[in-house]
Amino acid sequence: MTSELTRRDFLSALGGGVVVLCVVEAADAQESGRRARGGDARPQEISAWLHIGEDGMVAVYTGKAEMGQNIRTSLSQAVAEELHAPVASIRMIMADTDLVPYDMGTFGSRTTPTMAPQLRKAAAAAREALVELATSKWGVDRAAVQVADGRIIAAGRSAGLGELTGGQQLVHKIGADVTLTPAIEWKIAGHSVPKVDGRDMVTGRHRFASDVKRAGLLHGKVLRPVAFGAKLVNLDDAAAKQIPGVIVLREGEFAAVAAPDAATAERALSALKAEWKTEEGQPSDSQLFAYLKAHAEAGEDRQARGSIDQGLADADHKLSQTYTVAYIAHTPLEPRAAVAEWTGDKLTVWTGTQRPFGVREELAGAFGIPQERVRVIVPDTGSGYGGKHSGEAAIEAARLAKASGKPVKLVWTRQEEFTWGYVRPAGVIEITSGVKNDGRLTAWDFHNYNSGSSGAQITYDIPHHRILFHPSKSPLRQGSYRGLAATANHFARESHMDEIAQALHMDPLEFRLKNLKDERQRAVLLAAAEKFGWGKQKPEAGHGFGLAIGFEKGSYLAAGAEVAVEGGRPKIVRVVESFECGAVVNPDHLRNQVEGSVIMAIGGALFEQIRFENGRIVNPKLSQYRVPRFSDVPVIETVLVDRKDLAPIGAGETPIVGLAPAVANAIFQATGKRPRSLPMVV
Amino acid sequence: MPRVIELNVNGAARRVNASSERSLLSVLRDDLDLTGAKYGCGEGQCGACTVLLDGEAVRSCITPVSRAAGKRVTTIEGLEQDGRLHPLQEAFLETGAMQCGYCTPGMIMSGVSLLAKGANPNDAEIVHGMQGNICRCGTYPRIVAAVRMAGLHMKTQRRAS
Numbered sequence: 011m012t013s014e015l016t017r018r019d020f021l022s023a024l025g026g027g028v029v030v031l032c033v034v035e036a037a038d039a040q041e042s043g044r045r046a047r048g049g050d051a052r053p054q055e056i057s058a059w060l061h062i063g064e065d066g067m068v069a070v071y072t073g074k075a076e077m078g079q080n081i082r083t084s085l086s087q088a089v090a091e092e093l094h095a096p097v098a099s100i101r102m103i104m105a106d107t108d109l110v111p112y113d114m115g116t117f118g119s120r121t122t123p124t125m126a127p128q129l130r131k132a133a134a135a136a137r138e139a140l141v142e143l144a145t146s147k148w149g150v151d152r153a154a155v156q157v158a159d160g161r162i163i164a165a166g167r168s169a170g171l172g173e174l175t176g177g178q179q180l181v182h183k184i185g186a187d188v189t190l191t192p193a194i195e196w197k198i199a200g201h202s203v204p205k206v207d208g209r210d211m212v213t214g215r216h217r218f219a220s221d222v223k224r225a226g227l228l229h230g231k232v233l234r235p236v237a238f239g240a241k242l243v244n245l246d247d248a249a250a251k252q253i254p255g256v257i258v259l260r261e262g263e264f265a266a267v268a269a270p271d272a273a274t275a276e277r278a279l280s281a282l283k284a285e286w287k288t289e290e291g292q293p294s295d296s297q298l299f300a301y302l303k304a305h306a307e308a309g310e311d312r313q314a315r316g317s318i319d320q321g322l323a324d325a326d327h328k329l330s331q332t333y334t335v336a337y338i339a340h341t342p343l344e345p346r347a348a349v350a351e352w353t354g355d356k357l358t359v360w361t362g363t364q365r366p367f368g369v370r371e372e373l374a375g376a377f378g379i380p381q382e383r384v385r386v387i388v389p390d391t392g393s394g395y396g397g398k399h400s401g402e403a404a405i406e407a408a409r410l411a412k413a414s415g416k417p418v419k420l421v422w423t424r425q426e427e428f429t430w431g432y433v434r435p436a437g438v439i440e441i442t443s444g445v446k447n448d449g450r451l452t453a454w455d456f457h458n459y460n461s462g463s464s465g466a467q468i469t470y471d472i473p474h475h476r477i478l479f480h481p482s483k484s485p486l487r488q489g490s491y492r493g494l495a496a497t498a499n500h501f502a503r504e505s506h507m508d509e510i511a512q513a514l515h516m517d518p519l520e521f522r523l524k525n526l527k528d529e530r531q532r533a534v535l536l537a538a539a540e541k542f543g544w545g546k547q548k549p550e551a552g553h554g555f556g557l558a559i560g561f562e563k564g565s566y567l568a569a570g571a572e573v574a575v576e577g578g579r580p581k582i583v584r585v586v587e588s589f590e591c592g593a594v595v596n597p598d599h600l601r602n603q604v605e606g607s608v609i610m611a612i613g614g615a616l617f618e619q620i621r622f623e624n625g626r627i628v629n630p631k632l633s634q635y636r637v638p639r640f641s642d643v644p645v646i647e648t649v650l651v652d653r654k655d656l657a658p659i660g661a662g663e664t665p666i667v668g669l670a671p672a673v674a675n676a677i678f679q680a681t682g683k684r685p686r687s688l689p690m691v692v
Numbered sequence: 693m694p695r696v697i698e699l700n701v702n703g704a705a706r707r708v709n710a711s712s713e714r715s716l717l718s719v720l721r722d723d724l725d726l727t728g729a730k731y732g733c734g735e736g737q738c739g740a741c742t743v744l745l746d747g748e749a750v751r752s753c754i755t756p757v758s759r760a761a762g763k764r765v766t767t768i769e770g771l772e773q774d775g776r777l778h779p780l781q782e783a784f785l786e787t788g789a790m791q792c793g794y795c796t797p798g799m800i801m802s803g804v805s806l807l808a809k810g811a812n813p814n815d816a817e818i819v820h821g822m823q824g825n826i827c828r829c830g831t832y833p834r835i836v837a838a839v840r841m842a843g844l845h846m847k848t849q850r851r852a853s
């Protein structure tokens with residue numbers, strides 16, 4: 011939708027009213043999650059647009075997708091704030107590739123820092139355009155015109171936002187030069203506005219991708235290999251084809267069925283007789299960490315400082331430790347699902363994904379058709395946590411739809427989701443550190459094998475440090491995850507910090523403060539410690555207290571945990587988490603994100619682990635893969651450090667990183683045993 | 693194969709024609725287009741598919757449709773009466789007890805059945821009663837608060853009437 015032609019088509023379809031196009035330089039566009047155009051001389055591209063209709067309804071078009079992180083509401087708030095209009099008059103049109111401008115995807119906590127300011131500027135520009143219009147139409151002084159609660163008011167006259175354009179379409183482009191309302195003056199943004207589509211959620215009316223229905227819909231099922239790398243040698247589909255209404259599709263390694271209802275499709279699937287050639291000698295989880303180290307590449311640290319040798323020579327104490335992190339699965343409650351429909355040579359797919367345009371590209375590639383002939387629509391999705399970047403289910407459904415000439419729905423089973431989705435990378439982390447007797451760190455040598463570099467950078471002030479990420483060969487298909495490697499890196503770093511503090515007989519809070527100059531990091535640590543009551547009391551028998559700090563994607567946090575260990579089982583009793591992500595946009599929803607992250611983190615800290623052997627996932631069921639439940643939830647106290655002087659930063663991910671190390675440190679205090687693996691074994 | 697011809701869903705007789713071993717979940721979703729109940733695991737572990745049979749919460753993904761024949765089936769779509777939400781639906785909105793909302797219908801149905809049993813449950817009873825429902829987004833504390841709030845509300849209403 012970025013070409014002039016489609017833009018013009020689109021604008022004419024919008025009809026009268028005010029249109030504001032958000033224009034960003036391509037360099038920024040990349041930052042805001044948009045396609046980089048190789049070689050172009052910084053072309054201007056459109057990242058979003060806003061249309062005020064003559065009925066006063068405001069439609070906002072963005073490629074971002076809602077998956078529970080609440081951006082449908084927070085972006086509405088941002089627009090309402092600058093437009094001086096009620097949230098109820100704003101309609102977000104999101105993640106439909108035929109209707110919205112290109113967007114790289116919804117991940118990396120980029121929506122709040124990049125998309126929200128663009129929309130706020132568009133709204134501010136629209137408001138200014140309306141003020142100008144009122145000034146000339148009514149012949150009044152510009153200063154006399156005000157916009158409040160969705161109306162334009164001046165000298166005893168008033169009009170709705172859409173009433174002044176008189177059937178014309180006024181198009182404005184905005185760049186970087188619009189001024190915005192400072193956070194301190196926010197009336198709508200910065201407040202706890204209820205979820206805009208909450209009522210649809212509690213009545214079951216909201217349609218997720220797996221709920222989409224089309225006339226003549228068939229249900230699809232894919233024949234999955236018996237193990238990773240298995241080759242389909244022979245397929246006998248005679249019995250399946252006998253079942254009335256069943257279509258069998260075989261294209262190379264891909265075999266699938268479709269039928270008028272899901273039960274028949276399942277019956278047809280089990281009637282397929284397949285012969286597989288399996289690949290022997292695949293690594294299993296018991297050899298995982300040795301395997302990752304054996305296949306590791308050398309890393310590089312461009313931000314290294316000083317010399318590790320020197321730092322260790324300066325130290326009074328040295329410590330080397332290894333930490334490990336298992337593979338875990340996102341387990342979104344809504345598995346991958348898609349409904350695909352071909353109309354002539356145009357393909358439409360409804361699917362839950364964080365990257366609608368990425369999936370459009372995948373689909374176009376899979377069928378050898380131009381992207382303009384593919385439309386991807388993302389209904390607000392049953393969560394992703396980084397697990398829904400790719401379009402597997404979309405392609406499978408589209409293949410079946412093409413073969414059958416009918417729309418096809420394909421919903422992955424939980425078992426497929428566990429087996430054929432991708433996982434959060436496992437990793438091995440080795441740290442060697444040096445410290446003076448007085449607690450000042452002198453050296454920090456950090457190596458992450460396979461799991462990634464995010465969140466490995468330190469906010470501690472250490473004269474000699476080196477932080478290396480060594481990519482490796484992963485036995486399982488791995489990918490993005492909420493916070494990605496930051497959880498692993500925080501677990502290792504903050505556990506190690508406590509190990510040093512213990513060696514020095516220093517209080518963990520005092521030890522951290524001694525090595526911290528970063529003011530924002532100190533502020534969240536002190537806020538959490540105070541709320542937790544750190545140092546005020548001793549834990550009761552069998553309980554322990556632990557602390558950790560964190561910094562990732564521009565936001566800061568600190569966590570305090572109290573853990574009880576009974577019969578070798580840790581139970582998290584209380585968690586205090588302080589979080590700072592610049593100016594707070596919606597405090598209640600931010601709290602919800604922090605609480606949700608803390609709870610999700612409990613799974614990876616204490617129970618979750620994908621086990622595999624011989625190219626098979628050993629525990630691909632919810633009865634075998636334990637995720638946090640009601641009884642696992644501790645008392646959670648969230649301290650939001652609201653920095654109205656700083657730009658808002660996304661918060662869907664970073665709050666997840668502090669829990670595991672705080673819990674590990676508390677377990678150590680309770681038991682004297684140091685957990686060095688995730689999930690933790692006590 | 694025996695077939696189920698009719699179901700009583702949300703107070704109305706609905707014609708279906710489903711082989712009796714099919715899951716109640718698939719008949720509700722695919723045949724009756726009542727998509728409020730969700731598939732989350734198909735193994736009775738997550739509660740996303742929860743509906744009521746004669747007021748009792750069941751996991752419709754592992755309930756053969758034959759078991760629902762002759763019983764009152766209530767789904768999330770049937771809770772709202774004359775445009776008025778059930779107190780627990782109101783409480784979910786009030787406490788913001790959802791993120792992606794995929795677990796929400798199942799949570800509400802489990803909560804409704806819990807509230808019908810012990811009018812005003814305390815937190816421990818709520819946790820115990822809701823343990824079979826998973827919220828992957830981790831909104832548990834708010835869901836507990838919502839059930840507690842609805843319980844209180846229903847108690848005062850009963851007193852008033």
Ligand code: FES
Nearest residue numbers: 732733736739753
């Ligand atoms: S789908 Fe029925 S319990 Fe999970």
Ligand code: FES
Nearest residue numbers: 791795827828829
């Ligand atoms: S709100 Fe997403 S699973 Fe509960």
